[in-house]
Amino acid sequence: MAKIVIMGGGVSGHTSASFLNKWLGKDHEVIVVTPNSQWNWIPSNIWVGVGEMTKEEVVFPLAPVYKKAGIDFRQAKAVSINPEGKDGNDSAFITIEYTDKERAGQSEEVAYDYLINATGPKLNFDATPGLGNGEGQMGEHTVSVCTADHAIHANHELEKCIDRMKAGERQRFLIGTGHGMCTCQGAAFEYIFNIEHKLKDQNVRDMADITYISNESFLGDFGMGGIHFNMGGFAMSSKIFAESLYAERGMDWIIGAHVNKVESGKAHYELLDGSTGEKEFDFAMLIPPFAGVGLKVYGKDGSDITDTIIAPNGFMKVDADYTPKPYEEWKAADWPSTLQNPIYKNMFAVGIAFAPPHIISKPMSSPNGTPINPTPPRTGMPSAMMGKAVAQSIVDMIKNGATEPTHRANMSEMGAACVASAGKGLFTGTAAAMTVYPIVPDFEKYPGVGRDMNGTSGELGLAAHWVKHILHHLFLWKAKLKPGWTLIPE
């Protein structure tokens, strides 16, 4: 009997666990270690953040789903990995620390034959003074939509602003990224449109000044170096696409910005040209930068070998080409395919947890040396596809004796669909639907714009909004492992 341990129960980890359990059956053991008791469909947190959905509509408890499926669920956080075991014990294991009420703080060693790191990100609020509280949590000056609870808080603050506007007080909104090295611009992008939509709905739009602030060097970079959409017979830059959306709605933007300090009602920032500025706000939703969760790795003798497995940014090294090289020499082939750790072949990393070889956007910094560039997005659809591919490889290793991973999930060979929706009404909402293929541009295969113009598109309208609604229900259905869940693609 093989024992597969999955650290993390988000999109990628949950996908891996579900498929491993289905394909391996009762002959093998699948264990999920995740500190959260609930699964969260994070894209819909945006709707919670404007009061269009409740927390209960975007989360569900994992324990009953895993119990029914026969998956061993440990509500705990992974603390360290011993890939070679320890003195007197050759079995690889991880050390976990329980987070549930009954066993909070208790540690346990969990042995594994195969390990999948799907730990996702640490929300690194403290990277920006004032964005965090100094203890690793969100600070008091801004809000976030990164978790369902954050989104509830964001909506409460938004409601207060709306009340003030109704009383005749003008309000300033600042939405975007809270650091020069953030990813997840898409969440800020979607949230600002929902805010604008909500204010229109409440008849207070004329009382609001709305500004987007981002570390992207141009609007529409999205951490992917921009996209060219096949639109109206043109290969049109996402810069024009995004600028058009903001201009149409009368929203300003500050681009190439590293937010370096936040205080009550004010964000300080440095721009790519080295100049500095500050922006006052009454409401600010600033996405924090992501970091690895701080896993430690120990050798058999107890020595700290974290550096050999974990990259400096805290993410796990896999089969990528990590050789430092200039932007002009970056290739699609730098990106990992099997997501297998090169030293420990029974160890994989998926979703946000794997260390990218480099960013996707062109690296930039201010004359003061401050790096200001978005880091690669690797959430949602690509995360799930990575989780499934790794599950398939492990199944082949266990059942068919494969010595190497048999499945690939390379971000330079896979596409992604993104739907950013505003509002929730079936006939009053609107959305932008974007497809991009591949996620990481391949300038050798697709010279010029780096992407397949037959697979990269963008458009606005009710149709995209309906797609967003359907995706919400389909993915929650799939995550709950309800009948037919395997028919719903990642």
Added chain:
Amino acid sequence: MAEKHIEHIKPYSPQFGTMIPLGAQKFLRTCVIYQLYRFIAINIKMTVLIVKSHG
């Protein structure tokens, strides 16, 4: 014909340098019949994308 929704654009502001949809484009975005057609088109695009990505 006056296009009310572009009147907030100021000359030489950042918003001045991009494209703004006019009435017909905005109408199509919320025209249910046209959007039903686009709904099918988007689903086909996404299906092709998924198939290519899993391939």
